[in-house]
Amino acid sequence: MIELQLNEIYTNLGIIINLILAIIIPIIVLKVINWSITRVISENSITSTSLMTLNKILRYIVVLIIFLAILDVLGIDLHSLIVSLGLVSLAVTLAAKDTLSNVISGIIIILEKRFVIGDMIEIDGYKGQVKKIGFKSVELFYKKKYMVIPNVLFTTKPFINHTRNGYYAIYFDVKILNRYNFDEKITQIEKILDNSPLILKNPHYVLLIKNITTSGIDVTVKVYIKDPADDTKVTAELIKKIKREIVLEDMY
Known part of the structure; x- marks a missing residue:
């Protein structure tokens, strides 16, 4: 009887430890990545807005990893869950296609440093000074007009950076x-x-x-x-x- 209780305690303790590790490890990894990104930004003059965008993306990824890890620790069959949610996932993927494209394009803009805050750019008939490089779009301002340009345009259409040389x-x-x-x-x-x-x-x-x-x-x-x-x-x-x-x- 006592042995069964001890086994149950050990089992529950193991589950608790695994749950804690499933939460803590991804968070630690996120902190390390954020520290690395901050160093890269300080060394390459990438804007703080770019850092915020990358942080948002990383947080979503970490939350997803933690969620899946918790389900695995609790003994839920992830394969069956994924199959059962296949149609829902497909619908969500289709609905989020534009958002995903803009996010990926935003990452490309940040990593390739095609332009930064303050640059005067022109794309698809729109011209303005870059005020914000956001999660899904770039905000431009020119002659009292604000323009919001989807990030995906900057990877699918040619654009001009009028201030690339600093003037x-x-x-x-x-x-x-x-x-x-x-x-x-x-x-x-x-x-x-x-x-x-x-x-x-x-x-x-x-x-x-x-x-x-x-x-x-x-x-x-x-x-x-x-x-x-x-x-x-x-x-x-x-x-x-x-x-x-x-x-x-x-x-x-």
Whole structure:
């Protein structure tokens, strides 16, 4: 009788220990992985948003592992359970297909560092500064407009990272009428750009002849700035200064 009770105690104790291990071991593994990810992020300038996304994915995986381990410790036949839930799993998989695609694409974005927070990107007709790299989507902001782009687009369609090299180009056009001396006006524009604190000195600005008409010459002014969010302000300030000091009629 006593022997049976001891066996029962040992059996129950073994189950309890296995349950504890089934919970603790995955959590410890998660902590180690999180520590490793944090080191990689600090060494490679990956954003904290990326870390949060990876942590969410890892937490879901750990919860699933713990759940399956507990069922196994309790003696539940996982194979039979999986078979019985086959149709439900198929339905859930189909329903979550887009979500899964976006999550996988998000991981690719993070690991390949195709862009980071603050970059100005353009994809599928949408352009904006990256504000958040989320679990399923990327949030862009440009000229008071917020755009939410599914992550999967960045692995299925080409996109442009306008600030990949650490600067952003902005353009505007000026028209130099025939009654003005062209070289003189160009020199005046160059002087304003040389003295402007709003634009980068390297790369250097560029003046390009865009079009020659019967009334004058259209010139495209291309300058570089550090922060894409300043593009409207910088463009407006330069146009205002050039228009005020050089008196050019058409600028756009």
